[in-house]
Amino acid sequence: DIQMTQSPSTLSASVGDRVTITCRASQSISSWLAWYQQKPGKAPKLLIYKASSLESGVPSRFSGSGSGTEFTLTISSLQPDDFATYYCQQYNSYPVDFGQGTKLEIK
Amino acid sequence: QITLKESGPTLVKPTQTLTLTCTFSGFSLSTSGVGVGWIRQPPGKALEWLALIYWDDDKRYSPSLKSRLTITKDTSKNQVVLTMTNMDPVDTATYYCARNGRDSSGYYDYWGQGTLVTVSS
Numbered sequence: 001d002i003q004m005t006q007s008p009s010t011l012s013a014s015v016g017d018r019v020t021i022t023c024r025a026s027q028s029i030s031s032w033l034a035w036y037q038q039k040p041g042k043a044p045k046l047l048i049y050k051a052s053s054l055e056s057g058v059p060s061r062f063s064g065s066g067s068g069t070e071f072t073l074t075i076s077s078l079q080p081d082d083f084a085t086y087y088c089q090q091y092n093s094y095p096v097d098f099g100q101g102t103k104l105e106i107k
Numbered sequence: 108q109i110t111l112k113e114s115g116p117t118l119v120k121p122t123q124t125l126t127l128t129c130t131f132s133g134f135s136l137s138t139s140g141v142g143v144g145w146i147r148q149p150p151g152k153a154l155e156w157l158a159l160i161y162w163d164d165d166k167r168y169s170p171s172l173k174s175r176l177t178i179t180k181d182t183s184k185n186q187v188v189l190t191m192t193n194m195d196p197v198d199t200a201t202y203y204c205a206r207n208g209r210d211s212s213g214y215y216d217y218w219g220q221g222t223l224v225t226v227s228s
């Protein structure tokens with residue numbers, strides 16, 4: 001099975017900052033990676049699929065990059081609404097797997 | 108408009124069987140490439156993928172839970188049902204159903220609101 005590891009687990013940042021979250025796969029997953037945003041008490045929301053494709057309706061300040069085993073989610077200029085927990089997910093093969101999450105906190 | 112909604116018991120006793128129903132609208136599970144999956148999240152913890160059923164009745168399960176899970180669909184009712192046997196307190200979690208992405212991709216583009224299931228005697 002492919003395991004996903006995110007870093008950092010927690011990230012403190014301020015409005016306007018540029019932030020990057022990293023996700024590593026235990027083996028190559030090509031570009032079969034998605035990113036989700038989750039707010040407390042809510043379902044995850046799809047942000048990025050196929051490593052760098054922006055889901056419809058998602059602000060352009062979100063971007064994804066990477067292939068193989070290392071991937072990043074970048075938020076170019078943090079907005080108040082962006083403070084949440086972010087998860088990566090590999091879907092190269094079953095069982096699909098989610099990372100352990102990165103909590104983005106207000107500094 | 109695509110929606111999914113989970114329903115089922117909020118409280119189950121240890122050793123009991125959990126049955127959850129996902130009722131959806133705005134898409135059909137008879138359309139090629141479409142699938143509906145289940146994902147759970149224990150309180151304060153990460154997401155855990157459980158199972159998926161495709162339009163052609165192909166099914167996939169988490170290896171660690173495969174012996175306890177069954178996923179079925181009723182296309183005429185727009186429903187997917189997940190059963191989990193031998194429930195334990197560690198199975199306490201919010202259970203989500205979600206539609207898989209376009210072209211049978213394994214990511215999830217639409218999610219239900221989730222239902223919290225507590226396992227306790």
